[in-house]
Amino acid sequence: MADQNLWDAFCAVAAREPSRPALLMPGTAVDFATVRTRAEHYRQYLLGAGVQPGDRVLVLAQNSPETLAAMLGVWGSAGIVAMADASLRAPQLRHAAETVSPRLCLSTAELPAGELPCPVVRPAQIEASDARRSPSRQSLPTDAASIMFTSGSTGRAKGVVQSHGNILRGSRAVAGYLGLKETDRVLCPVPWAFDYGFVQLHFTLVLGLTHVTLAQANPFAVCAAIQEHRPQLFAGIPSLYTYLLRGVSxxxxxxxxxxxxxxxxxxxxxAPVLQDLVALAPQCRLFLNYGLTETYRTSYLDPECVATHPLSIGRPIPGVGVVILRPDGSRAGTGEVGEIVHRGDYVCLGYWNQPEATARAVRADPLLPPESPDRGRALYTGDLGSIDADGLLYYHGRRDQQLKSMGVRVSPSEVEALLHESGFLLEVAVFGMPHNMLGDEIWAAVVPAGPVDGLQQKLQAHAKQVMSPYMTPRRWLIREALPRTSTGKIDYPALKAEARLAPSAQLSG
Structure with missing residues (x-):
């Protein structure tokens, strides 16, 4: 196949549509031919610098044409792109570098203070270099293409390795069920250094869609980009949808x-935000997705089911099977909660330089007999889920984030959903703190949707009506905003740290 790797795929797109915009930014556009030329500069520099097939190149990234060219140059030299977001602090960046031992770092953003254990190359150095022609190199579909770092919310961040083939097949499968066209424009405010943003960029790399980038990822910039660039696909996350529809926007x-x-x-x-979103953009097909950095994408809910099954995460994407397993490894029954196991395609190659963690997560397909000549691959996600009688998948939270209150297991995400139903809240985050008698004492950090007299009392009354006593939050943190990670997700470790320093947090009566 001509485009057996990401470099080949992009070069084919650039040759086919050289004048089409690859990236649109406020007030300017960069076409595929320009990105291809700049990527060649990076490729030649890296080959001249001695980058060998399989070498890691750390890319300190912000969403920009220079970052895109840098990534492509790494793939053109048969190296592996290790993505590090521009928001990382010095300890996180050092951890990333120490994990993957890069040949060098391509820094298209401002470096945080501190030394890295590898040379750092800036765009100006690429521009000034004598880029001599070097022989081309080819990566195979099974070769590692990227290392994406997990958030590290439950420990040090791990480097998830995906192959060229997984990214090529995954992008085409997702674009297929979304019904994307080559002439479409994609707007996603998530950084490319995180898997959801990276997946949207793949539509540009592999299929030639135009990618819309933002100077700042806030509701005002999002609305301005929609107005100026007229995208066909908007890829958002819950917090952004919430602020677009319920905040100042x-x-x-x-x-x-x-x-x-x-x-x-x-x-x-x-749920209230979802209803508003559907009402505001009735012409749109809304796809609710589920997946991990380790699986590319696992499932999606068909738009026709959003109104009837809004809490479901749908059915497996093409090439994937899902099974729910009990702790003993047996298959769970209909509606029974167990671990979600992703079977089939798009399973990552593992965690870079962490064989034990890889062995725990990436295993043989549990539905194939041990004597099978090809046991396949499966990803044990660590997420809890269930499958109903119609074959729809439901997410019940992380296995390692389940709480045990008054001797009963509690899903924080279920408590969050029930609190949202009160209509008083813009955002909510539920977590547990150790308690001598209760086990996990349930806390709720909440952001009011607007001025509410007696908010805590009203929330407690609502919780009493819809929750069992073991589920009901006993302490509340009322905030103007919730802390967030660089991916826009709620930062639960930060909330727990705040709770440890807030013994006077409001206690439920």
């Missing part, structure tokens, strides 16, 4: 007629 005065497809990942959109 010009979305309701923005012309959304160009949008055809909306997607969500990274958590559940609160």
């Amino acid at each position: 010009p979305l309701r005065n923005t012309d959304l007629s160009s949008l055809r497809v909306l997607t969500n990942s990274g958590g559940t959109i609160p």
